[in-house]
Every structure is written in structure tokens, then in C-alpha cells.
Amino acid sequence: MSEINRQILLAQRPVGEPGPEVFEVNEAPVPEPGNGEFLVKVLYNSVDPAMRGWMNEGRSYIQPVQLGEVMRAGAIGRVVKSRNDHFREGAYVSGMFGVQHYAVSDGKGVIEVDPSIAPLERYLGVLGMPGMTAYFGLLDVGQPKEGDTVLVSGAAGAVGATVGQIAKIKGCRAVGVAGGQEKCDFAREVGFDDVVDYKAEQAGKGIKRACPDGVDVYFDNVGGEVLEGALARLRLNARVVLCGAISQYNNADSLQGPRNYMALLVNRARMEGFVVFDYAKRYGEAAQQMAQWIQEGKLEAREHVVDGIDDFQKHLMMLFRGENFGKLVIKVQNDD
Ligand code: NAP
Helix, strand or coil: CCCEEEEEEECCCCCCCCCHHHEEEEEEECCCCCCCCEEEEEEEEECCCHHHHHCCCCCCCCCCCCCCCECCCCEEEEEEEECCCCCCCCCEEEECCCCECEEEECCCCCEEECCCCCCHHHHHCCCCHHHHHHHHHHHHHHCCCCCCEEEEECCCCHHHHHHHHHHHHCCCEEEEEECCHHHHHHHHHCCCCEEEECCCCCHHHHHHHHCCCCEEEEEECCCHHHHHHHHCCEEEEEEEEECCCHHHCCCCCCCCCCCCCHHHHHCCCEEEECCHHHHHHHHHHHHHHHHHHHHCCCCCCCEEEEECCCCHHHHHHHHHCCCCCCEEEEECCCCC
């Protein structure tokens, strides 16, 4: 085992797009677990749009990452030393271990994962936080009914591609919005009935074409113009699920809100935000269902794996440039 813990620290708070100066590579000694703790060798890091928000100062659903702290990140790793009765050496675990090679944990918020059921990186994707987001966001907040038209932005991404597939499983018509031909092809491949390429046609026009009878559920991952285009096509009693607004995360000025929000009133529609962590107690139920759908060939999962934490800033920017196909994951180090 290495004696050095390589880490990515938050060095500056970004304004707009986070540049390379925002992060710093650091080397520290590998920590020793205390009583009740265990040491994890981190194997995979999750790269998430939400990380951009965690870097900002100010009130949100979670404390910001402090300057000089290890960048917060979901991760999968192997327990290499344990002084905790619940997590034995050799167990594979999922938790918020941060962008670093080794982390000490007391087990809070950590769950064991089974590499014989699915590849480890999948526990950061469809069997992890993005999968839970898709499941609870669509089913609990969106409440789709058979025959509904479900419109999903970020349709080729980790959350969006899963939402579209769950909508199909539930007997809905799924329409995606994604950027570029390749992304749209991918969305069709996983089962979307129609796709709008917001880079090739104005989002509102595309949504009107692809949803001629209107939209019953809009699952919003991007905000901005796409949200406005979706609101313009709402049906009576529609549900708008506010999952994310990635088009706005690097906006250094004021956020672009929907100018046509009166569409909610006219259509007696509901727009509701949610945070997946509020469903933590029900993750087991969702994971079991998703695993079954995968086994039955009803749910396809794709991860986009990149190498090494030193290029963390570049990896993160892939999300904002639309360069990821499926769940973006960093392979941190070999499992040896
Ligand atoms: P992802 O969709 O795998 O990756 C992000 C995608 O966003 C990119 O591939 C890109 O796809 C699209 N994008 C980037 N900039 C855009 C822009 N300006 N306009 C439109 N699309 C843009 O990421 P994810 O992890 O699945 O997350 C999707 C959304 O869910 C994010 O907004 C995230 O914050 C949110 N989220 C919320 C919760 C919650 O609890 N509420 C939990 C997890 C994630 P294209 O190439 O198609 O543009």
C-alpha cells in the first residue's frame, strides 16, 4: 500500500466556469483509522454537476466545501484497514470519500456494495445516486401515468437516460432533449420515442414538434431555454420535476428563470424541486427494483470512465461541455 495520499483540494471559489486554478493537487500521509473507523482505498470517484454548487459559498441544501478541503465526491472503494465491526477488511463500500486516494470513515452514510452483482462503477451510476434521483424524481415527484408524455432534458446523461427508460417501463411516451446527433442517437438507443437536438433546432420548436399533444411530465435537468420550451407545451395538471439546471450553474450573473411561468397557472400544473438525499431511507427499495430491471434487460446502464484524479478540473468540465456519454466516473487507481 502506498504511504502517500494524493488529493484534490478546493483552492479557490470559482466565478463562472471553474478553471484549473480552482483546484490543487496535494500529497499527505495516508491516515490511520481510529477506534470505530476504517481506511478506504478509493477506486472510483463520481463526477457530478452538483459539485459546481458545492464550491459556492452560501446557503444551499448542503454545506459548501471549504477552501483547502478535499473536494467532496461520491466514491467506491475497498476497506484496507478496519477498526469498525460493521465494515471488514476487503469489503467494497460506497460513500462520500472525496477526490483522493485514501479516506478514513466512521461508517456514517457508507453502504457495502457487491462487485459480483454489478461492476463497481455502476454503483455510482444507475445503482447509485443518479439512479436514485431518476427513480424518485420521476415516480414520486413526477407521478407518471400510463400513456403520459414524459419529456426529459439531459436525455443522454446519467439521470436523464434512466428517467426516459423508467418512463417507458411505466407505459409512457418518452421524449428526450439532448445536445448533438451522437447524444440523440444514444437517447434513441436506450428507448426514447423521439429526441430533440437543442443544438440543431430551437428547443421550444423541437419540443412542439416532438410533443404534438403536449407534455404531462417534464423532468428538468438543464433549466434555461429548454425549461421555457417545456412550460409552453404543458398539458392540464402537468407535473414539472425540478431536478437540476446545469445550463445555469456557471452563470456568474443572474440566473435565467422561466419567463412563461404563468403556464403553470393556466394549466393547473405543479412544478416541484426535490433533493435525492431526502430519499436516503428508501434507496434500498429503488436499488433492488433497478437491479431487477437491468437483469430483465429493461434498463440499460452506461458509464463513461476517465483516468486519474490529477485532471479533475478537466473531467468536471466535460459535464458542462456535454462530453460525457452516460455517468461520468473517474478511475482513481487500480484495485491491487
Ligand atoms: P449528466 O446529464 O450525465 O451530464 C450533464 C449533461 O448536461 C451534459 O452531458 C450535457 O448534455 C448537459 N448540459 C451541459 N450544459 C448544458 C446546457 N448549457 N444546456 C443544456 N444541457 C447542458 O449529469 P447528471 O449527473 O445526470 O445530472 C443531470 C442533472 O441532474 C444536473 O442538473 C444535476 O445537477 C441534477 N441532479 C440533481 C439531483 C437532485 O437531487 N435534485 C441529483 C443528481 C443530479 P448534452 O450534451 O445533451 O448537452
